[in-house]
Amino acid sequence: VEIMMFDAYLTRDLPYLEYVCVFSVVVAAVHAWLDLRQLQALKNTTPPSAVKHLFKPDECEKKAAYQRDKLKFGLVHSVYDTAMSVAMLVYAYYPWVWRLSGRTLVMALGWSSEITQSMVWVVLLSVFSNLMNLPWSLYSTFVLEERHGFNKTTVRTFLGDIVKSMLVTLAISPPIIAGLVKILMSTGPIVALYIWGFLLVVSLVMLTIYPVMIAPLFNRYEPLQPGKLKDMIEGLASKLQFPLKKLFVIDGSKRSAHSNAYMYGFFSNKRIVLYDTLLSQCSEEQVTSVLAHELGHWALSHTKYLFVASQIVLGAQMGLFAALRGTPGLLEAFGFVGKGNQPVLAGLVLFQMLIGPLDEALGLLQNLVSRTFEYQADNFAVRQGYAEDLKSALCILDKSNKGPPNTDWLYSIYHHSHPML
Numbered sequence: 001v002e003i004m005m006f007d008a009y010l011t012r013d014l015p016y017l018e019y020v021c022v023f024s025v026v027v028a029a030v031h032a033w034l035d036l037r038q039l040q041a042l043k044n045t046t047p048p049s050a051v052k053h054l055f056k057p058d059e060c061e062k063k064a065a066y067q068r069d070k071l072k073f074g075l076v077h078s079v080y081d082t083a084m085s086v087a088m089l090v091y092a093y094y095p096w097v098w099r100l101s102g103r104t105l106v107m108a109l110g111w112s113s114e115i116t117q118s119m120v121w122v123v124l125l126s127v128f129s130n131l132m133n134l135p136w137s138l139y140s141t142f143v144l145e146e147r148h149g150f151n152k153t154t155v156r157t158f159l160g161d162i163v164k165s166m167l168v169t170l171a172i173s174p175p176i177i178a179g180l181v182k183i184l185m186s187t188g189p190i191v192a193l194y195i196w197g198f199l200l201v202v203s204l205v206m207l208t209i210y211p212v213m214i215a216p217l218f219n220r221y222e223p224l225q226p227g228k229l230k231d232m233i234e235g236l237a238s239k240l241q242f243p244l245k246k247l248f249v250i251d252g253s254k255r256s257a258h259s260n261a262y263m264y265g266f267f268s269n270k271r272i273v274l275y276d277t278l279l280s281q282c283s284e285e286q287v288t289s290v291l292a293h294e295l296g297h298w299a300l301s302h303t304k305y306l307f308v309a310s311q312i313v314l315g316a317q318m319g320l321f322a323a324l325r326g327t328p329g330l331l332e333a334f335g336f337v338g339k340g341n342q343p344v345l346a347g348l349v350l351f352q353m354l355i356g357p358l359d360e361a362l363g364l365l366q367n368l369v370s371r372t373f374e375y376q377a378d379n380f381a382v383r384q385g386y387a388e389d390l391k392s393a394l395c396i397l398d399k400s401n402k403g404p405p406n407t408d409w410l411y412s413i414y415h416h417s418h419p420m421l
Helices: 002-010 016-041 057-090 093-109 114-147 155-186 188-217 228-240 276-281 284-299 302-324 344-354 356-383 387-400 409-415
Strands: 221-223 244-250 261-264 270-275
Touching: 016 057, 016 344, 016 356, 016 409, 057 093, 057 114, 093 114, 093 344, 114 155, 114 344, 155 188, 155 344, 188 302, 228 244, 228 284, 244 276, 261 284, 270 276, 270 284, 276 284, 276 387, 284 302, 284 356, 284 387, 302 344, 302 356, 344 356, 356 387, 356 409
Parallel strands: 244 270
Antiparallel strands: 221 244, 261 270
């Protein structure tokens, strides 16, 4: 009886479009409310007593001013994005681009198929999305970041990045989309298993080729020169039995004054990348302490846990998609009407919109887990003897990157994957 009731429920024409639109507006409203709470918190430029002695009053004001400008920009951008998203759904933008991709193929090649049309559809959606976001990206880079002393990007570099990104999209997206659509068209009831396996392979391939083939298109990677810092990092890696193969310095200052460091690689082929901005802001001991924190994530298997968790979530989502993909009225509700205008890929795209509430909940959970892992990695670095160096490094990085002097607790829970200073 319960199965019959569920089947009867699915055969109803549910208001899928209205559901997605209302949820988008509700999420935007919650984000706006949290942003306003954070703006209120930033009116107080005196940091908490535990770190008050680390900053001068003018430094706190600069930090707060930068954070306020970012929040205001993000608030306006969010309103625009939500309005555009709802408008594109209501006015059947996605079906329109689908038909446009079909006409484009027929004009160019004289024929079209669902796989080739899906490839063109995704590329056109990506190009149009980048164009619509271009004014916001320009303002963020050349006005907001420039105003606060972070922007190092030239117009030539900015435009070059756009062209390179589009070329990478044109090279990578079509084969992935073709494989995905082929699976959706031909695998029947076990489609979830095939999609999960395909996306797992794609993610592993991308993790392999991105740092060695794609990232170097945008930045210059040079080996860290012999010296005290290299000796300290290699000594730490050896102590922890971390299979370090190469140490790189990336020209992050080419685009921004923000600093970072990360590691990548599978199994016994690990590599560490340091931003040149990090090297200019911190001493050798402080840089090593930051890497002790990062190596803590490796030693404590945080990356493995997060990867396995993401695959479990993906598998569950694909299972749910397989159960709901044939729901009557879903594609029609969003304007995909008529023969040849109901692509299987659209069902997957719309499904991702429908599970928006689940994604929001998972995002909150992921931030909670991430903050827990960050504390664990900090404690790991402390146990390696880097307590004072890590403390001073975190203070320098917070000051250099103009972190918020004060943070609203609800805003932090919702948005922050890392603990505040």
